Amino acid sequence: MPHRIGRFTSPAAERHFRSAYEEGMRLLPAPAEVHDVATAFGDVRAYRFGAAPGVPLVLLHGTNGTTVSWRPNIEALARRRTVFAVDLLGEPGASVQTAPIRDADDQAAWLEQTLAGLGLDRAHLVGVSIGGWTACNAAVRRPQRVASATMLDPANTLARMPLGLILRTIPVLIPFLSSWATPRFLRYVDGQGGDPLADPVGRVIDAGMRGFRTGAPQPALFDDDQLRSLSMPVLAVVAGRSVIHHPRTACERARRLIPDVRAELWPEATHAISGQCAAQVNDRVLRFTDEID
Numbered sequence: 550m551p552h553r554i555g556r557f558t559s560p561a562a563e564r565h566f567r568s569a570y571e572e573g574m575r576l577l578p579a580p581a582e583v584h585d586v587a588t589a590f591g592d593v594r595a596y597r598f599g600a601a602p603g604v605p606l607v608l609l610h611g612t613n614g615t616t617v618s619w620r621p622n623i624e625a626l627a628r629r630r631t632v633f634a635v636d637l638l639g640e641p642g643a644s645v646q647t648a649p650i651r652d653a654d655d656q657a658a659w660l661e662q663t664l665a666g667l668g669l670d671r672a673h674l675v676g677v678s679i680g681g682w683t684a685c686n687a688a689v690r691r692p693q694r695v696a697s698a699t700m701l702d703p704a705n706t707l708a709r710m711p712l713g714l715i716l717r718t719i720p721v722l723i724p725f726l727s728s729w730a731t732p733r734f735l736r737y738v739d740g741q742g743g744d745p746l747a748d749p750v751g752r753v754i755d756a757g758m759r760g761f762r763t764g765a766p767q768p769a770l771f772d773d774d775q776l777r778s779l780s781m782p783v784l785a786v787v788a789g790r791s792v793i794h795h796p797r798t799a800c801e802r803a804r805r806l807i808p809d810v811r812a813e814l815w816p817e818a819t820h821a822i823s824g825q826c827a828a829q830v831n832d833r834v835l836r837f838t839d840e841i842d
Contacts, residue, residue, distance in 0.1 A: 553649060553762070553764055554639075554646050554647070554648070554649060554764045555638075555639045555640060555641070555646045555761065555762065555763050555764030555765070556761070556762055556764070557641070557760055557761050557762075558760050558761070558762060559760070562756075562759070562760025562761070563760065565756050565760060566641050566753070566756040566757060566760050566761065568756075569749070569752045569753045569755075569756045570615060570617060570641075570642065570643070570753055570756075572749055572752070573615070573617030573620070573749040573750060573752070573753050574616070574617060576617075576620055576749055577596075577616070577617070577619075577620055577623060578598055578623060578624050578627065580596040580597055580598055581597045581598060581599065581600060582596070582597040583595075583596055583597075584596075584597070584666070584667060585643075585645075586662070586663045586666035586667060587666065588638070588658075588659045588662040588663055588666070589648060589658065589659070589662065590638055590639075590646060590647065590648045590649075590650055590655060590658070590659040591638050591644060591645050591646040591647040591648065591659070592644060592645045592647070593635060593636070593638050593644045593659065593662075593663045593666075594616075594635070594636040594642060594643035594644045595633050595634065595635045595636075595663065595667060596616055596633065596634045597631065597632070597633050598623050598624075598626075598627040598631075598632040598633075598634065599626075599627030599628065599630065599631050599632055600631055601627070601628075601629055601630050601631050602631075603630065603631075603842055604630075604671050604672060604673055604696050604838070604841075604842055605630060605631040605632065605633055605669060605672055605673070606626055606630045606631070606632045606633070606672070606673050606675050606834070606838065607632075607633045607634075607635060607664065607669070607672045607673065607674050607675065608622070608623075608626075608632060608633065608634040608635065608675050608676075608680070609635060609637065609660075609674060609675065609676035609677070609680030609681070609683045609684055610634075610635075610636070610637060610676075610677065610678075610680050611677045611678030611679050611680055611704075611823075612640070612678060612679045612704075612754075612757075613640060613641060613753070613754040613757030613758050613761070614677075614678075614680075614750065614753065614754055615636050615640070615641065615642040615643075615753055615757070616634040616635070616636055616642070616643075617749060617750055617753045618677075618750045618753070618754070618823070618824070619634050619823070620749070620750060620824075621823065621824045621827035622823060622824075622827055622830065622831055625827075625828075625831040625835075626831055626834065626835065629835050629839075630673075630835070630838065633667060633669075633672075635660075635663060637679070637680065637683065637765070638650065638659050638764075638765070639763055639764035639765030640757070640761070640763060640764075640765065641756070641757035641760070641761040642757075646764045649764065650764060650765050650766060651766065652766055653686050653690065653766070653768070653769060654690060655766075656683065656686050656687075656765065656766070657686050657687050657689075657690035657691045658691070660683065660686075660687045660691070661687065661691040661693075661694060664694045665694070669694060670694060671694055671695075671696040672694055672695065672696060673696050673697045673698075673699065673838045673841070674687060674688070674695055674697070674698045674699065675699040675701070675834055676698075676699070676700060676701065676703065677701040677702065677703075677822065677823045678701070678702060678703065678704045678793070678820065679703075679704045679768060680701075680703075681699075681700035681701055681702065681703025681704065681706055682700075682703050682704050682705055682706045682768045684698045684699065684700055684703075685698060685700055685703060685706050685771060685779075686768075686771075688779050688781060688783070689771065689775045689776075689778060689779065692779075692780055692781060695781050696781060696838075696841060696842075697781050697782045697783065697784070697837070697838060697841050698779070698781060698782075698783050698784070699783075699784040699786070699834055699837060699838075700783065700784070700785045700786070701786050701822050701823050701830065702786065702787055702788040702791050702793065702818070702820050702822050703785070704768065704793050704794075705768045705769070705770050705793075705794075706768075706770070706771060706799075707771075707776075707785065707787070707794065707798075707799035707800070707802050707803050708770075708794035708795055708798045708799035708802060709770055709794065710793055710794060711792075711793075711794070711795070714738075714792055714793060717734055718734065720734075728759065731755050731758050731759050732744070732745055732746055732755065734758075735751060735754060735755065735758075738792060738793070738820050738821070739751075739819060739820065739821045740790050740791075740792065740819030740820060740821065741819055741821060741825060750824065773806055776802070776803070776806040776807050777806050777807070777808065779807050779808065779809070779810075780808070780809075781809065782809045782810075782811075782837070782840075782841050783803075783807050783809060783810045783811070784810075784811045784813075784833070784834070784837045785799075785800070785803040785807070785810055785811070785812045785813070786813050786815060786818075786822065786830070786833065787799045787800040787803070787812070787813065787814050787815070788815055788818035788819055788820055788822045789814055789815055789816035789817060789818055790816075790817065790818060790819045790820075791818075791819065791820045791822075792819075792820060793820055796814060797814065800812050800813070800814040811837065813833075815829075
């Protein structure tokens with residue numbers, strides 16, 4: 550498969566996404582600063598919230614979620630920590646990819662360059678879903694700036710994605726089916742019922758899934774030696790009702806392989822854990838990073 554740069558499928562698709570993104574961003578606290586950090590792969594948008602002393606948190610969202618998806622978390626986290634929320638490069642959002650991201654090494658490189666551009670010698674990485682994979686990938690390949698890694702139900706990180714999940718994504722990619730298939734897929738992954746398009750985060754994810762073709766490579770599952778190599782403290786929170794992997798297998802593999810790990814299985818949580826269990830997630834992240842510092 551040739552390497553490509555993330556793009557919208559049409560000007561109309563981009564307008565639709567931008568409208569949803571801007572609507573969602575208006576519901577967040579006003580950022581103290583907005584940064585567009587130049588990297589070898591494009592300009593990465595990072596929003597700073599709060600100005601607390603100590604090692605900051607860097608939030609890495611799930612697929613198509615953008616910074617908007619951290620709406621339930623930012624205010625509470627920023628009371629105690631300086632928080633940087635990053636729009637992942639190669640995904641829809643305010644980051645602008647300009648060069649192909651070929652593999653996991655490139656994924657780690659753009660994030661490390663972003664941390665350097667923000668002036669962060671050390672950071673606590675906090676990622677959900679594909680953001681959890683991104684945090685783990687940086688910790689494996691560019692650990693120098695990673696004070697800790699928190700992985701919230703990380704995708705294809707601790708256990709493989711099941712074939713059934715992959716098959717369910719196929720109708721989403723077919724243009725004449727996507728408007729019907731995407732909300733159903735989101736309900737399946739979210740696991741909470743209800744209309745995903747009734748929520749601003751759901752509307753952003755829907756617009757990204759239907760109107761944007763990613764420029765990021767598919768994440769590869771980490772092998773045993775890579776997980777054993779993690780040298781920093783790791784918090785791995787696995788959702789007991791997750792559909793993106795076998796939850797117990799993921800949690801047990803983290804406990805077995807990662808040297809300094811707190812691996813927790815939250816039985817009632819779904820893959821939408823950062824929003825569904827926001828108060829518990831916020832408290833756990835802050836207690837974990839306070840313990841390290």
